[in-house]
Amino acid sequence: MQRRNTKQRKIVLDSIQKHMGHFTADEIYLRIHTEDPHISRATVYRNLQFLADEQQIRRVKMPNSSDMYERNLDDHDHMVCRICGAVMDVGPIHSRVDQKVEKISGFSDIQHTFLFSGICPACQKKLKKQKKQ
Ligand SMILES: [Zn+2]
Numbered sequence: 001m002q003r004r005n006t007k008q009r010k011i012v013l014d015s016i017q018k019h020m021g022h023f024t025a026d027e028i029y030l031r032i033h034t035e036d037p038h039i040s041r042a043t044v045y046r047n048l049q050f051l052a053d054e055q056q057i058r059r060v061k062m063p064n065s066s067d068m069y070e071r072n073l074d075d076h077d078h079m080v081c082r083i084c085g086a087v088m089d090v091g092p093i094h095s096r097v098d099q100k101v102e103k104i105s106g107f108s109d110i111q112h113t114f115l116f117s118g119i120c121p122a123c124q125k126k127l128k129k130q131k132k133q
Pocket residue numbers: 081082083084085086119120121122123124
């Protein structure tokens with residue numbers, strides 16, 4: 001059983017490391033499922049939780065949709081398009097903000113989530129086209 005768990009975890013981890021970008025648990029599950037139909041949705045979800053808790057992958061909290069997962073562990077923040085929902089990395093813009101907040105608040109082990117929103121270049125193009133018509 002232990003070996004099987006490890007193998008499945010590696011499949012989930014590999015799937016994330018193969019692709020740059022941000023993906024929901026469902027997208028990751030569907031991708032794995034086409035290659036390995038034996039892995040259940042629950043297994044993929046459970047392993048994503050585990051890998052994120054162990055900080056082998058990064059979980060990105062989205063306010064109005066499912067959490068996303070990515071392989072980029074570097075310090076950075078996120079920009080989401082308000083029209084198509086595309087997610088991009090930005091920054092790090094607020095580097096060392098955690099240390100500043102630690103000093104001010106007296107809290108330790110500070111974490112933060114910044115989420116910027118805007119309209120992505122592809123949607124800007126579409127909007128311009130629509131206006132011309
Ligand atoms: Zn967009």
